[in-house]
Amino acid sequence: MQVTYRNRRFSYAAICACVVALVVLIERGMGRTAFCRCGVIRLWTADAWGPENSQQFTDPYTFTHITHGILLYALLSLLAGRLSVSRRGLLALVVESGWELLENTDWVIGRYRAATVALGYYGDTVFNSVGDIAACMVGFVLSAYLPVRATIVLVIVLELGLAVWIRDGLLLNILLLVHPIEAVRSWQLAH
Secondary structure: OOOOOHHHHHHHHHHHHHHHHHHHHHHHHHOOOOOOOOOOOEEEEOOOOOOOOOOEEOOOOOHHHHHHHHHHHHEEEHOOOOOOOHHHHHHHHHHHHHHHHHHHOHHHHHHHHHHOOOOOOOOOHHHHHHHHHHHHHHHHHHHHHHHHHHHHHHHHHHHHHHHHHHHHOHHHHHHHHHHHOHHHHHHHHHH
């Protein structure tokens, strides 16, 4: 039987769906709630400081997951550039899925509360984790089709935009998780 391009694409899509389904099952097994406890299901919430942040499908932090996808594309292009874009995309999905599982452990949630301004953070809903994984894949696909300069500009715009809008972003988040700086934390809390 000849494997066609269409069959390969379907196979990758099926594997990706299985990976996401596995994340859903594992997170539910970890005790993560499926949807916001508020009883409302939304595709977007704009309030980064509100109780629905990390509870709905997307939120301001979703933009950091787009950056994850861009950075994973760059990293996998360097480390595994001989693999097809589809295979690198699958690897990016697995890495992002692993991050979502790790991010929702008690240890990481506690670290976010202690080191960042996410004082009331109690983890993502499963719905939000799926949205974050999807956003990562959007970033990955954008990187595959856009010129390198455009993706660099996009990351800069996302980081600066989030810094102005919610006083946070991927870079600030990583910085505070690794090495908390009280001056940065105070600036963030002054929102």
